[in-house]
Amino acid sequence: MNSLEWRVTASLAAIYAVRMLGLFMILPVFALYAETLPDSTPWLAGLAIGIYGLTQAIFQIPLGILSDKIGRKPVIIGGLLVFALGSAVAALAHSMWVIVLGRAIQGMGAVAAPTMALAADLIREEHRVRTMGIIGLTIGVSFMLGMIIGPLVNQFGGVPSIFWLTLLLALSGIALVVFAIPNPARTLQHRDAGIMKDYLGKALANVALLRMNVGVFILHLVMTANFLVLPTIFEQELGLPSSEHWKVYLPVFLGSFLLSIPLIIMAEKQHKIRPLLLMATVLLIVAELAMAAGHANATWLFVAFLLFFIGFNFLEAVQPSLVAKYSAVNTKGTAMGIFSSSQFLGIFAGGSLGGMVNHEWGVTGVFVLSAAIAAVWLLVALKLPPPTFYTSRIVKLDPLLFSDKQRLHDALLAVPGVKEVAVAADECVAYLKVDKASLDQSALDAFSSPSA
Template sequence: MNSLEWRVTASLAAIYAVRMLGLFMILPVFALYAQTLPDSTPALVGLAIGIYGLSQAIFQIPLGLLSDKAGRKPVIVGGLLVFACGSAIAAMAHSVWLIVVGRAIQGMGAVAGPTMALAADLTREENRTRIMAVIGMVIGMSFMGGMILGPIISQFAGVPGIFWLTMLLALSGIALVVLAVPTPVHSTQHRDTGIIKGYLSKALNNPSLLRMNIGVFIIHLVMTSNFLVLPGIFVNDLGLARPEHWKVYLPVFAGSFLLAIPLIIIAEKKHKIRTLLLGSTAALLLAEVGMALGHTHIGWLLAAFFLFFVGFNFLEAVQPSLVAKYSDVNTKGTAMGIFSSAQFLGIFAGGSLGGIVHHAWGETGVFAFAAIVVGVWWLLALQLPQPKFYASQVLKLDPLLFSDKARLHENLLAVPGVKEVAVVAEEGVAYLKVDKEQLDQNALRAFSAAPA
């Protein structure tokens, strides 16, 4: 990548990081804090945690489409301002209900889609996959960092202090957008990173993609519902003070992440992604059963907690890859947008339903409920077909070739190793799925070579 692309990648990854870090810092500490507020109930605590996901899911696709017309940077800046406003409301709240309002407003600042589209506007097609991978890695690091930092920061500043910090992080994100990120000359719809309205129904009606959406919904439902009860268990059953919880999170997250890495490599390199997805889902099921039966015993609880995050980290990494494999070249970006919305709906369901279950059946009921829904996902995943391990590629085309799009399409498909083609004249590119082992790079390069 050139210096501009590194600058864009670093800046946009930082924008993601500051926004997601603030959200993840709340998760391990909020349930205990909310118990001290007036009118607090387990159901309301769950709603306060999960409502962010609902508003995020509602606004994500509309704001992505709006950025195609109004421009990326205005939508991103506006979304971060809304997010900062919600953070300030939550920080000043003295009741659970007002925190619910603040969290809902936070979710309305849904700028993930416009941020990805801005990255695509400012970078070359051949580097886009690498840039998205860097941003995805930063999001994963933000999750681990937030979960570890949350208990530590709350010791000194309390949960309101985390909300204030979240507001400041959002404002710093605005500064990055304005000062560090270039303004694209043109904002273009990108089929590999953005949502195309005309392909929504096609992506929604794909059975494999529907199962993937259900899968990401369920694993985030389970993860969120777990954190409604785990902090309380650490304090009440294990005698671990809230500021000390990072001593559990750090080794669990670091160890499970390191263990998931070779599984991810095997899944992709050895074409074992479906097999390992089923195995990781079974690990989640076993972990939830283990926590339901043994959450009062530190050894059983920590072993099950560790097993859960091995499976969770693996699934977080490979499910987007499977969405790309199951979608065609026209619907990849749209499918990813729907998949992301399903993820946020899972956070909402995990908070709201988990809170209700916690109120009715306690900690054991929450883990048992999680085990049941993971079991449902495992049964659905059994019906997933073996994916084709084709790579996505975006090819910048010689403008003269667009005079005969039908012939161009046929000629690209005739290149050895090219399996799917979508020619998009407005962008001047072709979106491809290719078999890298068979691909004739020289033949493909001829389509993008400047005319003699």
């Protein structure tokens, strides 16, 4: 990538990071803070944590489509301003219902889809996969940092200070959009990175993709439900003050990250993604049952917590890869948009449902519920078809070739190693799935634009 593309990638990754960091910092501390508010209930605490997921899921696809019409930057800036407004409302709140309102407003600033589309507008076709990968890695790092930084910020200024910091992070994101990212020469609908309303029906009709949507919904439901009760367990049952919770989170996140990496590599390199996905789901179930049975024992809880995040990190990494494998080559961006919305709906369900269960049956009930719901995902995942391990490619084509699109499509499909083709005349590119082992690269290069 050239220097401009690196700057764009770094800036867009930072926009993702500041937004997600603001959302994740609240997770490890909010349950304890909610207990200090006069109108708090376990259900309201869960609703406050999860409500942003509902509004995020509702607004994400419409804002992505809107950015195709009025431009990426206005939608991203507007979304970050809405996110900042929600942060201010939550920071100034003295009741749970006002915090719920603030969190709902935060979720309305859903800029994920426009940000990905802006990346596709500014990054050359052959480098988009790298940019998307860096942004995806940023989200994972933001989660780990948020879980560690949140308790530290809370120690000095309480939960309102986290919301104020979130507001400042949103404003810094706006500054990046205005001053660090250039305006794209033109705005296009990108089939690999954008949400295309004409393809929503096709993506929703794909049974394998529906199973993946169920999977990410359940994964984030369980994770959110866990953090409704874990901070309380650490403080009230294990005697660990909230300012020291990072001493649990840091080794668990680092250890689980290091232990999950070999599994992720094995899944892709040795084509074992499906059996390892099933194994990771079983690991979630075991971890939840272990936390239900022994959450009052520090060592037992720590080991179960570690096992949970080994499974969680693995699934968080390979599920998007499976979505790309199961989706048609020209519906990948739309499929990922639906997948992401399902993830945020899972956060909402985990907060609201986990809060109700915590109110009725306590922390043990939350863990048992999580184990049962993870078992449902295991049953759903058992019927996933074996994925194909093809590589996505975007090829810039000679514009003269588009005089006969069907002939061009057939000619590309005839290239040895090309397994799937979608021709996009408006972008002057072809989206491909290829078998790298058998691909005739020289034959494919013959289709490339002279300026590519």
